[in-house]
Amino acid sequence: MEESLVSDREAPPPRRGVGRPVDPDIEERVFAAVREVYSETGWAGFTIHAVATRAKVGKAAIYRRWESKEELIVDSITSTLSAQMTHRGSLREDLIAIVQGELAHYLRPVDGLVRLRAQVEAKAYPELFGTAMERYRRRRTDVARRIIAGAVDRGELPPDVDGLLMLDALGGMTLNRYLATPSYALRALERDSRRFAESVVDFVLHAAHAVERPPG
Known part of the structure; x- marks a missing residue:
């Protein structure tokens, strides 16, 4: 009740x-x-x-x-949302920060379980919990969309890129890696979070035909 x-x-x-x-x-x-x-x-x-x-x-x-x-x-x-979604001047670095932040959140014993429970129970109790969780999803998605839009403006992404699909891919791969990693290997995943984030982001950017800007 x-x-x-x-x-x-x-x-x-x-x-x-x-x-x-x-x-x-x-x-x-x-x-x-x-x-x-x-x-x-x-x-x-x-x-x-x-x-x-x-x-x-x-x-x-x-x-x-x-x-x-x-x-x-x-x-x-x-x-619990942190500075992981603030702009760092490079699309690749922005997305790496997002993936590392998401993974760090899941790896915190209480916070990770809370987010997973909340997402599942928002579906189980949509009339009670779904609307409130939508606020949370909108906040995260709006910030990430601004990162994608900024990259399009700078010419790092093509104008017709599906930003939501990119974010879904990043989020899905991050969550799947966390869920598929046995407990004894979570510490190693945490230590290698930068390498994991780079591999996920580079895969998604390649699929999105991102344009790498010259340094400076």
Whole structure:
């Protein structure tokens, strides 16, 4: 049964008086707790009570910030997006950074499982979780699309390139390599992440007929 922050049937706790010190670390603690609880229980077992207990915060503090547990989960996942999608001045380096960032995310025990669970359960519970996860997908895709568009403007990619297909290929190969790698070999995959990313990116760029710009 879904636990909604706005339909718990509990009266909202009274707000504390003016002057109560703001906890600067509350969001970070809550997000970390969300990922831990969600990785352990999945959607069906996820509760705000468990998050509040794990984060050592009151439920009222969570009520004031998030309207539903799906928004809380998605915001927690989105908070793990790093500078992996910032522009580095070269299409190849941009895409290598994306692949390495994706792989690093999967290789973190909690974060990797959380993202995989969320993507699967967004399909299993589309009416509850699908819309919230779409926000996460749009944010990632929009940044990557800007990288592709910039490469087209610079002449590194042909104008008719299918950017989404390129991104799907990069993401799919990265996820497949992670899932196909036995546990004992994950450390080696992490050490060789740059080499793996280069091979994946070069394969996709070759298929997309990318044009390599001269240095400088």
